[in-house]
Amino acid sequence: MKISNDILYVGVNDHDIDLFEGHYIVPEGMAYNSYVIKDEKTAVMDSVDGNFTDAWIANVKEACGSPDYLVVQHMEPDHSGSVRGFMEAFPEAKIVSSAKAFTMMANFFEGEDYADRRVVVKEGDTLELGSHTLSFVAAPMVHWPEVIMTYDAKDKVLFSADAFGKFGGLDVCGETGADDDDWACEARRYYFGIVGKYGPQTQAVLKKAAGLDIQTICPLHGPVLMEDLGYYLGLYDTWSKYEPESKGVVIAYTSVYGNTKKAVELLAEKLEALGVPEVEVTDLARDDIAEAVEDAFRYDTVVFATTTFNNGIFPFMREFIESLTERNYQNRRVAFIENGSWAPQAAKVMKGMLEGCKNMTFCENGVKLVSALNNDSRAQVDALAEELAAAYK
Ligand code: FEO
Numbered sequence: 001m002k003i004s005n006d007i008l009y010v011g012v013n014d015h016d017i018d019l020f021e022g023h024y025i026v027p028e029g030m031a032y033n034s035y036v037i038k039d040e041k042t043a044v045m046d047s048v049d050g051n052f053t054d055a056w057i058a059n060v061k062e063a064c065g066s067p068d069y070l071v072v073q074h075m076e077p078d079h080s081g082s083v084r085g086f087m088e089a090f091p092e093a094k095i096v097s098s099a100k101a102f103t104m105m106a107n108f109f110e111g112e113d114y115a116d117r118r119v120v121v122k123e124g125d126t127l128e129l130g131s132h133t134l135s136f137v138a139a140p141m142v143h144w145p146e147v148i149m150t151y152d153a154k155d156k157v158l159f160s161a162d163a164f165g166k167f168g169g170l171d172v173c174g175e176t177g178a179d180d181d182d183w184a185c186e187a188r189r190y191y192f193g194i195v196g197k198y199g200p201q202t203q204a205v206l207k208k209a210a211g212l213d214i215q216t217i218c219p220l221h222g223p224v225l226m227e228d229l230g231y232y233l234g235l236y237d238t239w240s241k242y243e244p245e246s247k248g249v250v251i252a253y254t255s256v257y258g259n260t261k262k263a264v265e266l267l268a269e270k271l272e273a274l275g276v277p278e279v280e281v282t283d284l285a286r287d288d289i290a291e292a293v294e295d296a297f298r299y300d301t302v303v304f305a306t307t308t309f310n311n312g313i314f315p316f317m318r319e320f321i322e323s324l325t326e327r328n329y330q331n332r333r334v335a336f337i338e339n340g341s342w343a344p345q346a347a348k349v350m351k352g353m354l355e356g357c358k359n360m361t362f363c364e365n366g367v368k369l370v371s372a373l374n375n376d377s378r379a380q381v382d383a384l385a386e387e388l389a390a391a392y393k
Contacts, residue, residue, distance in 0.1 A: 001175050003216060003224055004155040006132065008036045010044070010059035012052040013169030020167065021078070024193055024290055028186070029169035032056075032078055033220050035159065036063040037152065040130030043069040043096070045150065045159050046220055050081030057082070057089045066090055069119070069127070071134070072097040073161045074147045075104040079220055084109050087117065094119050096127055098138070100146035121148065137208050139163070141201040143194055149205070156215035163205065164232055165221030166190045177225040177232065184235060187222065189294040191239050196297065196327040202240035206233065242330045244300035248278025249388055252292050253305035253337070254285050254314040259372040260339045264305050266373070266381050267337070274389035284316035293323045301333040301388060304350050305367075308340035313349045321353045329354070333391070335363035335384055341371045363387055 001009035011033035020026045032048035034056060042064045048056045060067060070086050072095055073079070083105065087093065096119040097105070106113040121127065123138040137149040143162045150159040166173070166180075166187035174180040195202060217225040217232065225232050238245050249271055255261035264281060271279045278299065282292045296302050306317035313321075334354060338346035347366055354360060365384040369377050 001224070003035065003157065003218060006038045007152070007155060007157060007218075008038070008063045009175070009224070010034045010036050010056065010063050011170070012048050012055050012059070013171050014049060014052065015169060016051070021076075021194065024167065024189075025288055026167045028167065028172040030078075030167060031170045031221055033218065033222075033224075034059075035218055036060060036067065037129060037132055037134075038064050039132045041069065041128075042067040043071055043127070043129055043134065044086070045071050045218070046073055046079045047082035047086055049078050050085075053082040053085035057085060060086075067093055069094055069096050071127075071150060071159075072101050072105075073150060073159065074144060074220065075101045075108065076144055076162075077108070080105070080108060084112060087112075087114065093117070096121055098122060098146050098148050101148075104146055137205070139201075139205045141198040142205050143198065151212050151214075156213050157218055158209060158212060158214045158216070159218045161220055162195065163202070163219060164217050164225060164236065165219040166223075168222065170223060174223050176227075177223045178227050180223045183223065183232075187235070188239065188298060189290055190221070191236070192294050192297045192327060193290045196239070196293075199240040199242055199328060202236065206237055206240065209233070239297065242297070242328060244331065245298050246278060246300070247392060248280065248299040249276055249301045249303060250280045250282065250292070250295045250299050251303045251305060252282050252284055252296065252317075252320055254283070254307060254316045255305075256307050256314070259369060260305055260307055260337065262373055263337055263339075263367055263369055263377065263381060264303075266378070267303065267367075267385055270381065270385035271389060274385055276389050276392055284320050289316070289320055289323060292320055293327070296324055296329070296332070297327075301335075301391070303335045303337060303384075303388070305337035306339070306346050306350065308338065308344050308346045311345070313346045317346075317350070318353075321350060325353060325357060328357075330358040330360065332357075333361040333363065335366055335388065337367040337369070337384075339369040339371070344368055344370060
């Protein structure tokens with residue numbers, strides 16, 4: 001793929017991976033993006049996962065022969081796994097990276113600190129390639145502390161490291177944003193899963209990006225973004241401010257014998273009948289929790305429904321709430337459905353876990369099941385549905 005006259009795509013797609021970052025299911029695989037900038041001097045932008053070193057080096061050789069620089073923007077092994085292979089394949093080349101990245105390099109690659117082959121850069125430094133001048137933008141914690149992004153003023157390209165990435169191989173989701181019908185879905189799951197905790201740091205980078213004339217964003221995962229950049233930048237702004245993106249109710253539940261599930265289904269049916277714009281129901285024991293986390297950050301309201309278990313709450317619900325709170329969950333309306341056959345206290349435990357979050361609205365109504373739905377709890381479902389739906393009228 002050609003990004004501009006001088007910039008070529010040399011990344012790879014991974015369809016062998018089971019869990020990305022040891023954590024996330026990626027049914028459409030994963031792309032490890034890498035780019036070559038051809039000029040009087042040639043720079044390669046990042047390497048790829050170590051399982052693809054040979055294929056990537058073949059791509060680099062085909063694109064530019066023998067490059068002068070490898071710019072390492074991020075040291076996580078999905079991008080740095082082929083740095084050592086690159087340095088062996090191109091013995092004249094130098095690595096351009098942040099001081100923190102060189103420290104990490106020595107830790108990842110025992111005995112290799114590349115002391116005589118390094119160019120250390122920081123915020124505001126530049127690298128002249130000829131007609132292209134690369135300027136470096138510090139992007140700490142988006143997604144690791146050593147991260148730099150790179151701006152090419154000639155072609156107005158921002159190489160954005162992990163930011164604006166998404167799950168999925170480019171051979172499945174498309175090479176450019178324009179080819180990708182549903183970029184936001186997997187980009188949102190990726191953002192909240194991987195970068196979500198670092199909203200303020202993402203905001204800081206967006207402010208720096210606002211001062212640049214950007215026509216193309218080249219992320220390290222997912223399609224190259226060349227059109228309608230305001231759409232992608234706008235979503236990142238919303239996500240990193242922890243603002244709801246869509247109106248609607250997520251009902252996230254666990255159910256041991258199906259009784260809590262029946263209450264959840266009844267609530268969902270009533271919310272739909274009352275005209276709530278979107279109702280998403282997720283079974284935390286069986287569905288992808290990263291997808292549930294994504295939905296909880298996408299919508300303005302979440303109903304948490306679970307069983308009292310070991311004097312606390314069911315494990316999948318605990319994991320879900322912790323996945324939200326550790327990512328600075330805030331600015332949402334929440335309600336609780338609890339079940340307990342002799343001493344229900346799940347609602348109290350769930351509320352306690354969320355009370356430290358900023359700017360939360362706890363609904364007045366909730367539902368208490370004592371084993372199974374009855375007339376009392378059906379009336380509580382009605383009242384909760386009315387309260388939730390009133391906000392959308
Ligand atoms: Fe794609 Fe943080 O590595």
